[in-house]
Structure formats: C-alpha cells, structure tokens
Amino acid sequence: MNKLEAYGHIAALAIRGDLVFPTSVNAALRVQLALDDPDCPIEEAIRLVLQEPQLAARTVALSNSAMFNRTSGPEVVNVRSAIMRIGYHNLFALAAAMVVRSFGAKITNPDVRAKAEQLWQHTVHVACLSRILAREVTGANPDTALFASIVHEVGNFYLLSRADEFPGLLDDDPDNWQPASEEIITREVLAKLNVPEPVSTAIQNLRDGFLQIPPETLLDTLILANQLSPVASPMAPPPRELPPQGDSVIDLFIDDEMMESIMAEAERDAAAMNAALLV
Template identity: 30%
Template sequence: MNDIAFEFVQQLGTELSTGNLKLPAFPDVAVRVKQVLESDDVSADKVAKVVGSDPVLTARLLKVANSNFANRSGAQIKDLRTAVARLGYDLAYSTAVSIAVEQIMDSKSVDTIRDQLKALWQHSVNVSAIAYVIAKNHSNVNPDEAMLAGLLHDIGKYYIYTRAKDHPELFDNPESIEELQKNWHTGIGHAILEAWHFSDDIANTASDHDDLQRVHLGKPDVTDVIITANLCAYWEKLGDDFDWDKVTASQRLNLDHAAIQAILEASGEEIQSIMRALGC
C-alpha cells in the first residue's frame, strides 16, 4: 500500500471508529416518504401527496407502476394514488430510494468519478432486481425489502469513491482503489444505513453481503438473498467452476448452480423489466 492509500485508510478508520463519517444528506423527498409511511394514519392519498411534490419521483413511480413486472393487467395508470395502491408502500419507498441514490450520484461534485459511480449503480440495480425475483419465488423474505436492500447493499462503495475523489492519485492504480473498497465498504455501508435510520436487517446486508460463509440460524433472511443475488450479478465472471456449495446463503435458500442458472434464464425478462423501471 502506497503512502497516499495508507493516509486515506487511516482517515477512513478514524471516521468509522469515531462515528464521524462525512455523510451525504439523504435527499429530502425520500425522508418525507419514509416519514409518512411510518405514521399511524398512512394512506395512499398521503403518500401520493408527498410523491407529487417531486416531479422526478412522480415520473419514476408512474413508470414503475406501469412496468411489465408491476402491471400484469396492462391497464395504464396515470394518477399517483392508484400507482401507490398498485405498488404498495414498500415498493413506493424503494422507488424513492432509487431516486435518492441517483441524486447523490449525480451531484456536480462527483464529475471526476461519474463513470465509476454509474457502473456501481448499474450493479446495485441489477442485484436489486435479482434479489426481488429470488425473494419472491424462493424464500419467505419480503421481495420489496430485498429490492430495497439490493439498492443499498454497496452504499459504502459510493462513500469511498466520493471521498477518494479528493485524492485523484488513488485512481491511477485500480488495484489500490479496489483493495480499499474490498476492505472498507461493508463496515462503512452499515454505518451509513444506521445513520440514515434504516432497519437493522437492511443495514446488515451492507455489512455481511460479501461473507460467503456467513453463519445464520433459522430460515433464510434478506442478507442470504442479497449475498446470493450479488453473486448472481457476477454470473458470467464467476463461470461454471464456481462452487455454490460453499456459499452458506445459497445453501439455506436451497439453490445450487443449476437452480440459480434456471432462475436467471427463466426470470431474465422480469429482471430486465425491474432494472428499466428503476432507471437503468
């Protein structure tokens, strides 16, 4: 590790240990959607009112509601209340979160690392779509929760990239930045999601999604789904020789190589539809 990388790691370590991460503000519209969903008298009308205050979220929510995966009847929806009622509150919130992360990513301050962030966002949306399919068809995990977790599981990488942009020398050595991501993004991601007041289950997917031998007692949980979906997103890169029998999460889901291949082939159109709906 060179001196610049070492200095950056020391900085990350100090921020993480002291809880003094320089967090980006979670965009206001997502916060307001979360607040109304947590209220005792939540209704589709109230959610639609909050969504309607943001034209970007309004357009995205209608796009999701009319997408192939959410709209089996083919009847087009043009009003927000019906869209919220069709999608449900959790999926409406996942849509708000997808907009929020994009807004963080699209800041002018990240122009120098936009390509890296775009690739990372593409991966996150892919994992989110695969997680939705796996949760819906092969577990008792709420598929909307799995979708949300998929969108956020790599949030620590966004943080590292946005902090590393102030040290452009780090990007001269791809191996160096990759090592930083590998060693630090999970702990930082967990800290960010806690600070943004996501549930422990969602935060744990950020910290544990790279643990292929994760020990978990009981039924498969959302982290098992995200671990498996994250690997599925690298399906071609992993190749036929990858030993799924060593992945405890996929074993708990009772998914081996052949079963996962069948899922990806059978659900390919649905996965692509979800990704398009979420903005990819």
C-alpha cells in the same frame, strides 16, 4: 493523499457523523421517513410523492413496467393508482433507489462515473435477483430483499461521491486494508439513512458471510443474488465463484430449469427498473 489517508479521513468523518449528502438525497430521505410508517395515510403518501417530480414520474413509470404489471392491466396515469399498484414497500424501495442514484449525480471524473454506473447496474441486477430468489427459493420477504439489495452498496456509492475530493481512493490497495474502512463507512451511512437493523445487519455481514444450506435468510438471499449477478461490483474483491451447475449443492434448491427462469425474469425486471428510473 494516498488511499490509506483518504479512507482513514472519510472513515473518521463518518464516525463523527460528518457525512456529506447531496441535497436530492435529503429530499428523498424525507419521503422515506414518512413512508416508513405503515399507517401513513394514502393522501399523505401521494402529497409527498407529488412534491418530488422525479419520484412521481418514476413511480408511475415503474407501476406500468412488466415488473409490477405482469397481467397487462390498464395503464396507470396518476400517482394514486401507481402507489396502489406497487404498494408502500416498493415505493419506499424506489425512494431508496433515488437516494443511491443521487450519490453519483455530481461525479465529474469520467473514470469514477464509469465505476458508479457499473455499481448501479450491479445494484439493479442484485435487487431484481433478490426479489425473485426471496419469492422462489429462500422464503425471505421479497419486498425487504428488494430494499436491502438497493441499499447494499450505498457505502461504496458514498465513497465514489467523495472520490473527486480524495483522488487517492482509486489507488491500488496491495495491503488489503480497505475492507475495514469500508465497513465503518457503510455502517455509518446505513445508520444515517435509517436503514432498519435487520437489513443493516445482513448488508454488513455480506462481505464475509457464507451461504447456509438450505438458504433461508435475507443474508442468504443477498449472497446468492450477488453471486448470480451478471454485473460485478467494481468496488468488491473478486467474488467467490459458484461451482458449475451439477457439481454444487446449489442443485439442491435451484435446478437448471429454475435457474434459467430466474435469470430470464431478473433480466426483464432489471431492464424495466432501469427504464423507470431513467424517466
């Protein structure tokens, strides 16, 4: 089966809703569904997190990381305190990260596993950059930007999870028809994961979107974070390069000092997130 046939087959299955998710994804989705309710009682949130030992461990680890403990507060040693520190929105994003990570858990082909790992590192860096850019530059909601970034490559993670079944997915694509199939698959996976419409729309517009000046939206935040990420997506075409600082409209909203600060903080946060999610 060549690349065209493989993508066409998976896209057709996606349109029919026939998406194959690992068992661990379904478990994390149950947690997400409950946490999507802002009125979810704290006791229910604690119960749900404790039902998933990996999520519980990672929630506590993330709450103690520099990403969420910037004031060097006391070490958190239980799920209740961890949820109180990071909040529902970030717990929701952490559950989403488990979903995304789960797609690559059973990949056996070493080349595909390498792509999945690079895609994960790209995702982590984009997530950390998006959170900071939303706070410092675009004015988008930082929690929403973090969540959107964590799931923005979920369609490609899903494709990689099926690559052992469809080796043609790794073939070259000289006719450049792959984007159309990816759009279908990404749209259906986002729908299956119940990603909110504003987030889903921004993700689906990311491939062909253009940065508005000044950048103000979630889409602008995602575009900037993808362009600034030190790790490229192995599934994406070569990114549109940012002109050198000083020769671009980017100086209108990010000067050299701010850029250095953003990149340094994002690198620290990416290390913290990786450490927490490896628990």
